[in-house]
Amino acid sequence: MPSIRIENVGKIYEDADGNNVTALNNINLTINDGEFVSIVGPSGCGKSTLLEIVAGLQPATSGNVYLDEKPITGPGRDIGVVFQSAALFPWRTVRKNMAYGMEIAKVPKEEQKKRIDKYLDLMGLKDFADKYPSQLSGGMRQRAGIARTLIMNPKVTLMDEPFSAVDHLTRSTLQEELIRIHQTEKKTVLFVTHDISEAVLLSDRVILLTPRPGRIQEEYVIKTKQPRSRTDDEIIKISAQIIADISRGAEFKEAEYFI
Numbered sequence: 001m002p003s004i005r006i007e008n009v010g011k012i013y014e015d016a017d018g019n020n021v022t023a024l025n026n027i028n029l030t031i032n033d034g035e036f037v038s039i040v041g042p043s044g045c046g047k048s049t050l051l052e053i054v055a056g057l058q059p060a061t062s063g064n065v066y067l068d069e070k071p072i073t074g075p076g077r078d079i080g081v082v083f084q085s086a087a088l089f090p091w092r093t094v095r096k097n098m099a100y101g102m103e104i105a106k107v108p109k110e111e112q113k114k115r116i117d118k119y120l121d122l123m124g125l126k127d128f129a130d131k132y133p134s135q136l137s138g139g140m141r142q143r144a145g146i147a148r149t150l151i152m153n154p155k156v157t158l159m160d161e162p163f164s165a166v167d168h169l170t171r172s173t174l175q176e177e178l179i180r181i182h183q184t185e186k187k188t189v190l191f192v193t194h195d196i197s198e199a200v201l202l203s204d205r206v207i208l209l210t211p212r213p214g215r216i217q218e219e220y221v222i223k224t225k226q227p228r229s230r231t232d233d234e235i236i237k238i239s240a241q242i243i244a245d246i247s248r249g250a251e252f253k254e255a256e257y258f259i
């Protein structure tokens with residue numbers, strides 16, 4: 001059953017000089033319930049824009065997006081977002097940042113504490129629970145931001161390069177944890193990354209966008225069962241294929257002048 005349905009979505013921004021910038025062009029994509037889908041593509045091809053539209057944070061210029069066949073008209077509790085840079089409340093400690101959504105949702109205090117302690121442990125933030133964002137490193141802030149979203153247990157999680165500022169070892173731990181959460185709780189995940197092998201390692205499906213204006217260039221289905229390894233044959237093969245196809249993407253950019 002489709003969880004997220006993106007139908008003919010296009011996005012045109014106006015830049016500072018009043019010129020139109022087409023960020024996305026006619027995107028059609030269905031993400032099934034419980035599926036893990038990654039979006040990859042060159043910088044500026046519209047990945048963050050697409051995520052923000054699915055999150056209901058900005059409108060598409062054309063087309064529609066549906067969650068469980070209901071149009072998405074604004075942000076809601078069913079969709080959790082981890083942004084490209086963690087937007088923590090500077091006046092709240094790590095613990096209080098993690099509590100924020102649960103306070104709004106009126107989760108009982110005992111349950112809040114249980115979940116916060118679990119995620120502090122998971123994210124390696126136990127010693128920083130009572131620190132403010134300004135006292136953390138960039139990677140720690142990012143981990144606190146990830147925890148703040150996952151702790152709410154949303155139906156659909158949208159993640160925009162969530163691990164980019166995290167060290168290698170923590171990144172592997174977080175990738176494994178994300179897969180574990182995805183597998184045990186059958187959550188739908190839409191994930192944006194620049195790291196092709198990360199996309200292939202984590203996803204059921206990887207979508208490659210062309211250079212701006214982003215259109216779907218190619219789609220890859222990864223069948224190897226989790227847990228996967230970067231050295232699995234299929235992972236190596238598909239990663240290499242995507243990298244080759246990205247360099248072919250320049251042709252799509254040139255082709256646009258002939259449309």
Ligand SMILES: Nc1ncnc2c1ncn2[C@@H]1O[C@H](COP(=O)(O)OP(=O)(O)OP(=O)(O)O)[C@@H](O)[C@H]1O
Nearest residue numbers: 013014015021023042043044045046047048049212
């Ligand atoms: N608010 C805005 N106003 C005008 N143009 C914008 C705005 N936001 C994004 N753009 C433009 O839209 C295009 C897509 O931007 P977007 O941030 O979605 O790309 P991206 O694929 O996420 O890039 P990156 O990989 O670097 O994060 C870019 O050309 C960008 O300059």
Ligand SMILES: [Mg+2]
Nearest residue numbers: 047048049084
């Ligand atoms: Mg982006």
